[in-house]
Amino acid sequence: xxxxxxxxxxxxxxxxxxxxxxxxxxxxxxxxxxxxxxxxxxxxxxxxxxxxxxxxxxxxxxxxxxxxxxxxxxxxxxxxxxxxxxxxxxxxxxxxxxxxxxxxxxxxxxxxxxxxxxxxxxxxxxxxxxxxxxxxxxxxxxxxxxxxxxxxxxxxxxxxxxxxxxxxxxxxxxxxxxxxxxxxxxxxxxxxxxxxxxxxxxxxxxxxxxxxxxxxxxxxxxxxxxxxxxxxxxxxxxxxxxxxxxxxxxxxxxxxxxxxxxxxxxxxxxxxxxxxxxxxxxxxxxxxxxxxxxxxxxxxxxxxxxxxxxxxxxxxxxxxxxxxxxxxxxxxxxxxxxxx
Numbered sequence: 176x177x178x179x180x181x182x183x184x185x186x187x188x189x190x191x192x193x194x195x196x197x198x199x200x201x202x203x204x205x206x207x208x209x210x211x212x213x214x215x216x217x218x219x220x221x222x223x224x225x226x227x228x229x230x231x232x233x234x235x236x237x238x239x240x241x242x243x244x245x246x247x248x249x250x251x252x253x254x255x256x257x258x259x260x261x262x263x264x265x266x267x268x269x270x271x272x273x274x275x276x277x278x279x280x281x282x283x284x285x286x287x288x289x290x291x292x293x294x295x296x297x298x299x300x301x302x303x304x305x306x307x308x309x310x311x312x313x314x315x316x317x318x319x320x321x322x323x324x325x326x327x328x329x330x331x332x333x334x335x336x337x338x339x340x341x342x343x344x345x346x347x348x349x350x351x352x353x354x355x356x357x358x359x360x361x362x363x364x365x366x367x368x369x370x371x372x373x374x375x376x377x378x379x380x381x382x383x384x385x386x387x388x389x390x391x392x393x394x395x396x397x398x399x400x401x402x403x404x405x406x407x408x409x410x411x412x413x414x415x416x417x418x419x420x421x422x423x424x425x426x427x428x429x430x431x432x433x434x435x436x437x438x439x440x441x442x443x444x445x446x447x448x449x450x451x452x453x454x455x456x457x458x459x460x461x462x463x464x465x466x467x468x469x470x471x472x473x474x475x476x477x478x479x480x481x482x483x484x485x486x487x488x489x490x491x492x493x494x495x496x497x498x499x500x501x502x503x504x505x506x507x508x509x510x511x512x513x514x515x
Contacts, residue, residue, distance in 0.1 A: 447485025488512025
């Protein structure tokens with residue numbers, strides 16, 4: 176792995192979808208104090224089973240450009256969080272003991288001549304615990320090997336280059352589901368595909384298109400029983416979370432809208448999210464982290480000091496980390512989250 180000082184690629188267009196707004200008048204929910212500049216909207220009493228009455232949002236690190244894709248590595252006591260700074264072209268490492276340090280820089284490899292821009296986006300671990308990156312600008316999925324080298328897992332479908340892989344989740348079979356919106360393209364002309372897809376990467380390296388009907392597929396996650404695949408749509412005109420049934424061959428059935436917040440008065444669009452052991456989604460979206468029940472009910476919204484872009488559980492599984500533009504935040508939960 177390359178480590179060193181941050182050498183940003185210049186002012187790269189930040190993920191516009193995470194800042195999109197669709198201002199429509201709406202009733203204001205009740206709020207409870209969370210921390211300085213933060214609140215928690217409690218819309219459903221079921222949220223009390225997930226967040227204590229005195230739960231507070233804490234900012235643990237800041238000074239970034241636009242952070243995304245958190246993943247916890249290791250156990251509760253000596254583990255650490257990795258997350259991407261897309262325009263900063265850096266993957267950072269954060270731990271309670273050591274604070275923030277550079278884990279990987281640069282991410283973007285101009286010699287690949289991809290027509291893309293920016294560093295990595297979503298991060299996860301494969302079934303062997305190796306770090307897997309959705310390389311936004313490199314327009315590929317890549318894995319970090321034991322010697323620090325990076326290998327390409329997928330960069331094309333049907334011989335044509337992917338748009339810019341955004342988020343990924345592994346199935347217990349070893350296959351992985353990922354999304355491929357256009358946000359890492361340096362220009363629209365760089366696109367080689369006519370759609371923004373949801374794909375499956377099989378252990379043998381083959382890539383399968385599963386859905387192409389969403390305008391901006393973004394965050395992705397599996398239900399605890401792996402029978403439902405959730406995909407966030409980061410389109411300001413269709414701010415939705417879609418639920419797809421997963422069949423026995425790991426194909427997808429027809430998607431249904433789990434929750435639609437297109438008419439929300441809050442800014443922001445559906446982006447990355449985490450899933451807890453009870454099947455609730457902790458999803459970046461209009462106003463903050465939107466907590467969604469498995470039935471599609473909006474239970475509440477955690478509002479950190481900045482609009483979030485992604486979330487992941489860490490430590491003992493009951494701490495939710497939130498990447499929100501320039502800051503990294505966390506909040507304790509009453510429910511354990513799913514972790515790779």
